[in-house]
Structure formats: C-alpha cells, structure tokens
Amino acid sequence: MSGPVTKGTDLPVLLPAAHKLAATAAAERLTGPVPRPTLRLGLLLFAIFVFSIGLAHAQAVPDEAETPLDALWRWMPVLLEGFVFNIAISFIAMMMGTVVGTLLGLGQISLMPAVRGSSWFVTQFFRNAPWLVLLFLVMLLVPFEFRFGNTVIPFPGWIKATIGLALPVMANVSEIVRGAINSVPSGQWESSESLAFSRRQTIFSIILPQCYKRMIPPWMNLYAILTMATVLASIVGVDEMMTQTRRALAAEGGATQLLVPFYSFVLICFFVYCYPIARLTIRLERRFAVKL
Amino acid sequence: MAPDTAVTSWTPDQPIVKITDLHKSFGEFEVLSGIDMSVMKGDVVCIIGPSGSGKSTLLRCVNALVDIQKGSILVEGQEINTPGLDKLALRRKVGMVFQQYNLFPHKTALQNVMMAPVMVLKQDKAEVEDRARKLLAKVRLVGKEDAYPGELSGGQQQRVAIARSLAMGPDLMLFDEVTAALDPETVKEVLVTIRELAEDNMTCMLVTHEMGFAREVGDHVYFTDQGRIIEHGPPSDFFTSAKDPRTREFLSQIL
Ligand SMILES: Nc1ncnc2c1ncn2[C@@H]1O[C@H](COP(=O)(O)OP(=O)(O)OP(=O)(O)O)[C@@H](O)[C@H]1O
Numbered sequence: 001m002s003g004p005v006t007k008g009t010d011l012p013v014l015l016p017a018a019h020k021l022a023a024t025a026a027a028e029r030l031t032g033p034v035p036r037p038t039l040r041l042g043l044l045l046f047a048i049f050v051f052s053i054g055l056a057h058a059q060a061v062p063d064e065a066e067t068p069l070d071a072l073w074r075w076m077p078v079l080l081e082g083f084v085f086n087i088a089i090s091f092i093a094m095m096m097g098t099v100v101g102t103l104l105g106l107g108q109i110s111l112m113p114a115v116r117g118s119s120w121f122v123t124q125f126f127r128n129a130p131w132l133v134l135l136f137l138v139m140l141l142v143p144f145e146f147r148f149g150n151t152v153i154p155f156p157g158w159i160k161a162t163i164g165l166a167l168p169v170m171a172n173v174s175e176i177v178r179g180a181i182n183s184v185p186s187g188q189w190e191s192s193e194s195l196a197f198s199r200r201q202t203i204f205s206i207i208l209p210q211c212y213k214r215m216i217p218p219w220m221n222l223y224a225i226l227t228m229a230t231v232l233a234s235i236v237g238v239d240e241m242m243t244q245t246r247r248a249l250a251a252e253g254g255a256t257q258l259l260v261p262f263y264s265f266v267l268i269c270f271f272v273y274c275y276p277i278a279r280l281t282i283r284l285e286r287r288f289a290v291k292l
Numbered sequence: 293m294a295p296d297t298a299v300t301s302w303t304p305d306q307p308i309v310k311i312t313d314l315h316k317s318f319g320e321f322e323v324l325s326g327i328d329m330s331v332m333k334g335d336v337v338c339i340i341g342p343s344g345s346g347k348s349t350l351l352r353c354v355n356a357l358v359d360i361q362k363g364s365i366l367v368e369g370q371e372i373n374t375p376g377l378d379k380l381a382l383r384r385k386v387g388m389v390f391q392q393y394n395l396f397p398h399k400t401a402l403q404n405v406m407m408a409p410v411m412v413l414k415q416d417k418a419e420v421e422d423r424a425r426k427l428l429a430k431v432r433l434v435g436k437e438d439a440y441p442g443e444l445s446g447g448q449q450q451r452v453a454i455a456r457s458l459a460m461g462p463d464l465m466l467f468d469e470v471t472a473a474l475d476p477e478t479v480k481e482v483l484v485t486i487r488e489l490a491e492d493n494m495t496c497m498l499v500t501h502e503m504g505f506a507r508e509v510g511d512h513v514y515f516t517d518q519g520r521i522i523e524h525g526p527p528s529d530f531f532t533s534a535k536d537p538r539t540r541e542f543l544s545q546i547l
C-alpha cells in the first residue's frame with residue numbers, strides 16, 4: 001500500500017491521502033513499521049470499551065453499590081480461563097489441520113490419479129463448507145468415547161469441537177501447500193529431473209524448501225481466522241470464553257447494563273491476541289515480496 | 293514399440309546419440325516431424341533455427357524430459373522410446389543446462405554442485421565436495437563457493453549450472469540457448485567454459501544463436517525449421533555454401 005498509490009491515482013481528491021501514504025511508506029522504509037496505526041486502533045478499541053462502561057453506568061440503577069466494571073473485574077478470571085481454552089483449541093486444531101492438510105496438499109500433486117482426485121475432492125469439500133455446519137456434524141457423528149477392547153478413549157465435547165474446526169483448516173492448508181508448490185517455477189522441476197533426482201527427492205529437497213516462505217503468511221492468516229472461529233464452539237456447548245461470558249451474565253441475573261462491557265472485553269481479548277499476528281503476517285509478506 | 297533396437301553392447305565408435313525419424317507432438321500440434329541425426333563421441337553439434345522450430349523440444353527428447361510419439365533415439369545404444377525406460381539411469385549419463393540457469397535458490401553454489409552426486413549417486417560427501425570445488429575452479433568461480441544464486445551474476449550462475457551438471461560425470465551434455473539470457477560481455481565467459489569442455493572431448497549438443505561459436509567450435513551444424521532438419525553439415529560448408537533458401541535467409545538475418 002505504498003509506492004504505487006502516488007502513481008496510481010490521478011483524482012485530485014485522493015492526492016493528499018496518497019502523499020500521506022507515500023510519506024508513511026518512506027518513513028517505514030527507513031525505520032521499520034511505524035507503531036502509530038496499532039496505537040491508534042488500540043486507543044479506538046479502548047475508547048469503545050470506556051464508552052460502553054460509561055453507558056452501562058448511566059443505565060445502572062443509582063443506589064446499586066457495584067459498577068459494571070467491578071462486576072467485570074470479579075468475573076475476569078473465569079472469562080480469561082475461557083479465553084485460554086479458546087487459544088488451546090486453536091493451537092490443537094491448527095496442528096492437526098496443518099499435518100493432515102500438508103499430506104492432502106501433497107496428495108493433490110500426486111501422479112496417481114486416484115490419490116490426486118480424492119485429495120482434490122476432500123479439499124474442495126471441506127473448503128466450501130460452512131465451519132459451523134462442520135462443527136455440528138462432528139459433534140453429532142463422532143461418539144463421546146472410543147472402545148478398543150478394554151481401553152476406553154473418551155472423546156469430550158471440546159476435542160470433538162477441535163476436530164470440527166481442524167477440518168476446514170486442513171482443507172485450507174491443503175490449498176496453501178498446493179498453491180505454493182505450483183508457484184515454484186517449472187524450471188526447478190526440469191533441472192532437478194535432468195539431474196536424475198527422483199520425484200520424491202525433487203519435492204522434498206528442491207521444491208518444498210522453496211515453498212516455506214510463501215506458505216507462512218497465508219498460514220498465519222488462517223491461524224488468526226481460526227482463533228476467531230473458536231467461539232463457534234460455544235454453540236455446541238464447549239466451556240470457552242463465549243460460553244463463560246454467557247454464564248457470567250446469566251449469573252448476574254441477565255443485567256442488561258453488563259452486556260456491552262462483557263462482550264467488549266471478549267472483543268478486546270481477541271483483538272490483543274490476533275492483531276499482532278496480522279501485523280506480523282503483513283510484515284513477512286512484504287519482506288518475502290522484496291526477496292523473491 | 294521399438295523393435296530393432298536390441299543394441300546391447302555399445303562401443304565408442306558408434307554414434308553416442310542416434311535419432312531416427314523422431315516425431316513429437318503436443319496434443320494435435322506436431323512440433324518435430326521426422327528428425328534424423330547422429331552424434332559421435334566427442335562431437336560438438338550445434339542446432340540453429342528460428343524460434344518455435346522445435347530445438348528445445350529436440351534436446352528435451354534426448355534426456356526424456358518429454359515423451360516421444362514415434363521414432364527412435366538411441367543414447368549409447370539404449371532405446372529411449374520404450375515404456376520401461378529407466379529415466380533416472382539415462383539422466384545420469386546426460387547432463388542438461390538451461391537458458392534460465394535454474395539453480396536451486398536455497399542452496400549455495402557449492403551445495404548446488406554437490407547435491408545430485410550426494411543424493412542421487414550416493415557418493416561420499418567429502419569426496420564429492422573435493423570434486424565440486426575443483427569443478428567450480430574449472431569454471432573460474434573460486435571464492436564463490438558459498439554464494440547463493442541470487443548473489444551471482446547471470447554468467448556466474450550459468451557456470452555454476454554447468455559445473456552442477458558436470459558433477460554427475462555425464463557422457464553427453466545438452467545446452468539449450470545457455471547464453472541467450474546473458475549480456476554480450478558475459479556471453480564470452482560462458483562460451484569459453486563450453487569451449488574448454490569441448491577441448492576435453494566432451495560430447496555436446498548445443499542450441500545456440502552464437503554463430504561465431506558454432507563456426508569455431510562446432511563439428512557439425514544442423515538447421516531446423518518447423519520441426520524438420522532443413523540442412524546440415526560441417527560449419528565450413530554450412531556457413532559458406534548453404535543450399536536451401538530458408539537456411540540462407542536465416543543466416544542472412546542472423547549474421
Ligand atoms: N509443453 C508444451 N506444450 C505445448 N506446446 C509446447 C510445449 N513446449 C513447446 N511447445 C510448442 O512447441 C513448439 C516448439 O517449441 P520449442 O521450445 O522446442 O522451440 P524452440 O525452437 O526452442 O524455440 P525458441 O528458439 O523460441 O526457444 C512451439 O510452437 C511451442 O509453442
């Protein structure tokens with residue numbers, strides 16, 4: 001969003017903004033990313049939060065001793081515990097999705113038509129399915145425990161939810177892997193083939209090492225999206241942050257003045273966690289764009 | 293598919309490459325329509341011709357990068373147009389260098405040269421490294437062993453690519469317009485390297501637009517147009533007394 005802006009626009013109205021952008025870009029080239037946008041956004045969010053508290057104050061019954069902020073403070077450990085659960089689900093789902101998705105992505109470039117076709121189908125199927133529906137299906141279809149003879153492996157709801165979220169991640173990772181492999185110039189395949197490398201050696205020693213850089217930004221982006229999607233697990237009854245928030249509000253007797261502060265707090269938690277990931281993704285994208 | 297090709301013992305006095313009535317199509321489109329050619333050991337064969345005449349495709353057929361529809365290619369007596377071909381065995385004998393260098397960008401010059409002998413031929417790493425350093429010295433790249441391709445000039449990259457192919461110890465080298473992407477100054481340094489290879493008696497098949505090089509170093513020149521060989525002969529005859537009007541026109545444009 002830097003250089004081309006000044007050249008790209010010939011609308012006079014846009015010129016001041018374009019100059020500003022160009023100046024910011026120039027400054028970033030010298031000193032690295034300017035922290036200001038982050039700060040500004042953070043402040044904005046904080047302002048919304050403060051405003052919502054104020055609003056709650058105004059709505060509150062005057063002689064009630066506890067302010068909404070006090071209530072939030074009291075419930076915070078429970079809410080944060082729920083948030084940690086969200087993060088845990090996101091980690092595990094990402095790991096599972098990445099491992100299986102990578103295999104699926106490699107399956108998509110297999111020379112065996114059956115493997116290629118089925119990998120393609122599975123990828124497309126789970127990539128074009130609503131996440132919530134997948135979540136429901138896994139909850140319904142996977143039993144709550146597996147029995148192998150005498151050993152019983154329990155499958156609590158949160159593990160099922162994690163599997164449900166790992167499915168779309170898997171499909172997206174599969175596409176990321178396939179796309180990155182396809183973006184390697186065909187000359188790399190030709191030269192390693194003409195050096196008598198086998199296909200397996202070509203993929204693992206020549207092609208994939210060149211893909212990691214291209215794969216990391218979209219992969220991180222996917223992780224951020226997954227993290228935000230973990231709240232869907234509340235719909236299927238997992239004790240994550242959304243569920244805990246709803247419970248807390250219910251325990252407070254459904255006081256309406258608490259709704260906005262509590263949900264704002266949830267938003268802030270996700271923002272604080274996801275925004276740095278988004279920034280880092282953009283930075284990596286830029287760095288790799290220059291190098292490749 | 294290839295009936296009369298049961299040549300089991302090849303001797304160096306027979307052609308190292310013998311191409312007979314080679315046809316190659318991409319879908320409906322026939323790119324090569326009946327090529328005959330034979331290359332003796334130690335020969336330097338230059339292939340010239342207009343863009344799209346199938347020169348690159350011809351070279352790619354020789355190391356089985358593309359498959360053939362009809363005809364025969366014998367490399368050291370072994371038929372290439374056969375379903376059970378051991379492509380990897382063939383490619384160990386046939387090196388290829390490309391116009392765009394195609395070095396592995398994530399490996400240093402030295403690693404580029406060492407990779408195939410270590411991974412494909414399973415040779416001893418220390419011994420390969422020793423040989424790789426000598427090869428890099430031979431193509432005049434002492435001091436660049438640890439440089440990544442991105443840090444090298446086009447000419448330097450192309451010489452690494454040549455060293456990388458030579459490290460496999462090939463009997464035959466294919467060069468596909470290896471100087472076409474270089475600026476005139478660096479063309480020379482790559483041509484010198486190929487000339488030295490030729491003097492060491494390496495068999496070379498080159499697609500090139502460097503007529504001076506073809507004239508001085510080539511043993512035989514082939515002119516191709518629209519998938520056929522129009523005319524061929526030793527450079528002394530070829531460049532002075534070309535008979536076919538298409539050859540003459542091409543030469544008058546390029547010389
Ligand atoms: N993989 C492919 N699929 C389809 N058509 C191809 C393919 N490779 C080459 N061709 C076609 O075959 C013809 C010959 O291509 P080739 O690259 O062999 O020509 P060339 O003589 O090397 O040309 P140049 O001097 O431009 O490199 C061209 O018309 C090209 O479009």
Ligand SMILES: [Mg+2]
Nearest residue numbers: 347348349469
């Ligand atoms: Mg070509």
